[in-house]
Amino acid sequence: MIRPFGLNDVLLVSGLQRSRASLAIEHILTHPSNPLWLALTAPWPWAGAGVATYVLNERSRGIRMAGFAQLIKRVSRPEADLLYLAPAIAIDRDEGPSGEAIWRRLLAHCSVAASGHGLQRIFASIPDEGWEQVCLKDAGFSFYTRETIYRLAPIPSSTAEPAGFRPQLPHDSWALQRLYTRSTPRLVQQAEGAITGEVGSPLLSWWEPDRWQGIVWEPAGEVRGGVQVHLGRAGHWLRFWGTNVLTARELRSLIEQGLRLIALAYRRGQTKSLPVYATVRDYEIGLGGALTGFGFAPYMNRARFVKHTTMTVREPSVPAIAALEARQEIPIHSRAHE
Numbered sequence: 001m002i003r004p005f006g007l008n009d010v011l012l013v014s015g016l017q018r019s020r021a022s023l024a025i026e027h028i029l030t031h032p033s034n035p036l037w038l039a040l041t042a043p044w045p046w047a048g049a050g051v052a053t054y055v056l057n058e059r060s061r062g063i064r065m066a067g068f069a070q071l072i073k074r075v076s077r078p079e080a081d082l083l084y085l086a087p088a089i090a091i092d093r094d095e096g097p098s099g100e101a102i103w104r105r106l107l108a109h110c111s112v113a114a115s116g117h118g119l120q121r122i123f124a125s126i127p128d129e130g131w132e133q134v135c136l137k138d139a140g141f142s143f144y145t146r147e148t149i150y151r152l153a154p155i156p157s158s159t160a161e162p163a164g165f166r167p168q169l170p171h172d173s174w175a176l177q178r179l180y181t182r183s184t185p186r187l188v189q190q191a192e193g194a195i196t197g198e199v200g201s202p203l204l205s206w207w208e209p210d211r212w213q214g215i216v217w218e219p220a221g222e223v224r225g226g227v228q229v230h231l232g233r234a235g236h237w238l239r240f241w242g243t244n245v246l247t248a249r250e251l252r253s254l255i256e257q258g259l260r261l262i263a264l265a266y267r268r269g270q271t272k273s274l275p276v277y278a279t280v281r282d283y284e285i286g287l288g289g290a291l292t293g294f295g296f297a298p299y300m301n302r303a304r305f306v307k308h309t310t311m312t313v314r315e316p317s318v319p320a321i322a323a324l325e326a327r328q329e330i331p332i333h334s335r336a337h338e
Helices: 006-019 025-030 035-039 100-117 134-136 170-183 186-190 248-267 289-294 320-326
Strands: 001-004 051-060 064-075 079-086 090-094 096-098 121-127 142-152 165-167 212-217 227-231 234-240 276-281 299-309
Touching: 001 100, 001 276, 006 035, 006 051, 006 064, 006 079, 025 234, 035 051, 035 079, 051 100, 064 100, 096 227, 100 134, 121 134, 134 142, 134 299, 142 186, 142 289, 170 212, 170 227, 170 234, 212 248, 227 248, 234 248, 248 276, 248 289, 276 289, 276 299
Parallel strands: 079 121, 234 276
Antiparallel strands: 001 051, 051 064, 064 079, 090 096, 121 299, 142 276, 142 299, 165 212, 212 227, 227 234
């Protein structure tokens, strides 16, 4: 039986979290968290911080099945990320993978629970070519892109702000949406809900939205590129817009301005000297090479999956009396009336 986390599950989750699999890479690298602490501080699924924890603990035919899944809702969007699944799938040379049955059951339950709360998509990030993708696909998740996480260890030095760059403003969302559309394959847009007309598309910031700041490049009054910076507790993140429509020189300028924001925050005492990360997806041509020119190095390869859930729609049933009243009377003819 799978149920929401309760106080009687503390020992179970405490033991299982040591062998957990992490499936939301941005959260893990910028704001690493303890699954048990998250469960205790968000005891009601999807309320408060938007965290939901579901626990499996049963014995069937002498075999014990125990595990947990934890998700977090994206702010202002009908979506959630899988944070953790435990235990992680273990690979034995002789016996093969173990833990698949637990994953499949938890993933199926999470899909139903998310749908019941009005969420339309669940996202997961796993190591590229990892065995986890088999379970995700069996649970109805679809692969939609690969990406490489780049990492820069030292704090960058501050540079001057050249002409044409300015802080990002709220009214820039429409221009960034256009850049996203021009630079992103339609399959990825569909997977991320960016072509459904939802508020907040594209994903300008899907975690810790109040800790983002951005710079746009606006030569001749037109926004042609942008960079956003997330200052995290354990690391910082750079996100770029318009990479596929920029020249190599323009791309380097964007990276430089993103690093400048982090350096200025460090000098003001707003952050510590932490690693800086950037995502390069397989369709973002030239970005990886530009990052290495600033000292970034490939850190890990990931694959992104999405599950489109089916929302439950409640419609009032038509009362039987109303149906009878709406029925048209058919005249009855007999030979007596002829």
